[in-house]
Amino acid sequence: MSENNMKITLKVWRQRNNKAKGALETYKVDEVSSDMSFLEMFDVLNDKLIREGKDPIAFDHDCREGICGMCSMYINGQPHGPLQGVTTCQLHMRSFKDGDTIVVEPWRAKAFPVIKDLVVDRSAFDRIIAAGGFISVNTGNAQDANALPISKELADRAFAAAACIGCGACVAACKNSSAMLFVSAKVTQLSLLPQGEPERQSRVLDMAAQMDAEGFGSCTNTGACEAECPKGISVSNIAHMNREFFAAELNKK
Amino acid sequence: MMALTGLFLITFLIVHAGINAMIFFNDGGETFAHWAHFMGTNLIIRTMELVLVAGFVVHIVDALLITKHNKAARPVQYAYSNPNANSTWYSRSMGLLGTIILLFLIIHAAHFWIPNRYNQFTTGEELNLFTRMQDTFSHWYVVVIYVAGCFSLFWHLMQGFKTAFQTLGINHPKYNPLIKNVGIAFSVIISVLFASMPISMFFNLVH
Numbered sequence: 001m002s003e004n005n006m007k008i009t010l011k012v013w014r015q016r017n018n019k020a021k022g023a024l025e026t027y028k029v030d031e032v033s034s035d036m037s038f039l040e041m042f043d044v045l046n047d048k049l050i051r052e053g054k055d056p057i058a059f060d061h062d063c064r065e066g067i068c069g070m071c072s073m074y075i076n077g078q079p080h081g082p083l084q085g086v087t088t089c090q091l092h093m094r095s096f097k098d099g100d101t102i103v104v105e106p107w108r109a110k111a112f113p114v115i116k117d118l119v120v121d122r123s124a125f126d127r128i129i130a131a132g133g134f135i136s137v138n139t140g141n142a143q144d145a146n147a148l149p150i151s152k153e154l155a156d157r158a159f160a161a162a163a164c165i166g167c168g169a170c171v172a173a174c175k176n177s178s179a180m181l182f183v184s185a186k187v188t189q190l191s192l193l194p195q196g197e198p199e200r201q202s203r204v205l206d207m208a209a210q211m212d213a214e215g216f217g218s219c220t221n222t223g224a225c226e227a228e229c230p231k232g233i234s235v236s237n238i239a240h241m242n243r244e245f246f247a248a249e250l251n252k253k
Numbered sequence: 254m255m256a257l258t259g260l261f262l263i264t265f266l267i268v269h270a271g272i273n274a275m276i277f278f279n280d281g282g283e284t285f286a287h288w289a290h291f292m293g294t295n296l297i298i299r300t301m302e303l304v305l306v307a308g309f310v311v312h313i314v315d316a317l318l319i320t321k322h323n324k325a326a327r328p329v330q331y332a333y334s335n336p337n338a339n340s341t342w343y344s345r346s347m348g349l350l351g352t353i354i355l356l357f358l359i360i361h362a363a364h365f366w367i368p369n370r371y372n373q374f375t376t377g378e379e380l381n382l383f384t385r386m387q388d389t390f391s392h393w394y395v396v397v398i399y400v401a402g403c404f405s406l407f408w409h410l411m412q413g414f415k416t417a418f419q420t421l422g423i424n425h426p427k428y429n430p431l432i433k434n435v436g437i438a439f440s441v442i443i444s445v446l447f448a449s450m451p452i453s454m455f456f457n458l459v460h
Binding site: 011013024074076077078082103105108109110111173175176177178215216217218219220221222223224227228235236238239240242243246 | 319322323325326327328329330331332333334335336338339340341344345347412416419420421422423424
């Protein structure tokens with residue numbers, strides 16, 4: 001049964017800019033429908049704030065269908081809220097009760113500085129990808145897709161790793177703000193495929209070096225990243241990346 | 254380094270627990286004394302003792318460095334966090350559990366290892382560790398400290414054993430259940446075995 005008159009109290013992190021000091025502010029949102037997505041509730045609140053001549057709450061969003069990785073709210077102490085395997089945009093108000101108080105904060109990590117309110121700068125991830133999360137391809141016509149045989153098993157494992165949308169929930173959930181799940185997903189994906197073979201060893205070393213340079217913490221195997229990942233990326237990727245790293249480190253000239 | 258030294262320290266626990274379990278022969282510590290003498294005088298064992306101390310130092314120093322690095326990775330804390338939703342308390346408390354174990358280790362070394370080696374250096378004689386155990390464990394508060402040490406060791410091993418393999422890159426659907434179950438069994442056996450020693454001595458079950 002859908003409900004149309006939920007009353008929700010929100011405690012939202014407001015921060016004017018990167019330099020300003022932020023704080024939680026309390027907002028009441030009435031007439032919330034249980035069918036609304038979490039972001040739609042924010043749209044309603046922002047509409048109200050704009051009508052009142054106040055500054056709307058800045059938050060990241062794009063596709064709103066759980067595939068782009070833009071939305072990034074830390075809801076009631078968990079990245080993307082209480083559900084497993086969903087992004088914030090796919091979280092609906094039916095997961096909450098009438099009268100609930102919900103605390104919403106941005107991702108917290110040194111490598112993810114707050115830009116405004118709930119928006120953080122995740123370009124550290126882009127720089128890690130630029131350091132090695134790619135394959136070099138010659139220009140000209142694309143090769144025939146079937147010219148490179150790949151076993152079904154490897155294709156499946158690579159695809160499971162490639163499902164990462166780079167939202168950063170792993171970093172947000174980790175007590176050490178470690179980016180190992182994100183980096184290992186990309187390293188694993190490309191190391192399993194023939195296209196990734198030429199740059200295989202330099203890739204893992206360069207990406208790991210960039211990850212450290214960005215100020216992410218180290219993995220201490222709590223498993224929080226895997227539990228919170230909206231795409232179900234497994235920590236087995238981290239073990240895989242460690243193997244790749246040791247091999248590359250030993251072979252390094 | 255945490256994983257490698259951790260696994261090395263785990264092998265030490267096996268030897269330590271195995272030899273101490275000789276007290277359960279109930280032969281007035283004769284078998285135990287035989288092995289304690291071997292451990293206290295054999296050249297290879299005495300060399301490994303130095304490696305063991307180095308293992309502890311590296312494990313502890315590396316833990317401190319990683320903790321400092323990881324604390325710096327999140328300068329602003331969450332106002333509200335619900336970590337129990339995604340991870341176990343002991344997986345997040347390795348530093349705290351390790352610190353308790355270290356405090357226990359200092360007390361433990363002051364009870365047996367340090368006085369024994371000191372005596373060996375000064376007089377060339379080994380102490381009778383069996384009677385020393387009986388004396389030490391006749392005080393209830395010592396028994397409580399030792400059981401608390403074993404409790405911390407249990408939770409530390411529950412996380413440390415299996416994740417040492419993960420860190421070293423050993424994660425395979427075929428072997429994961431084995432690693433997990435051996436880790437649980439190892440944690441239980443080692444902790445219960447160690448804890449049973451002061452307890453049984455306190456109640457005069459071993460003589």
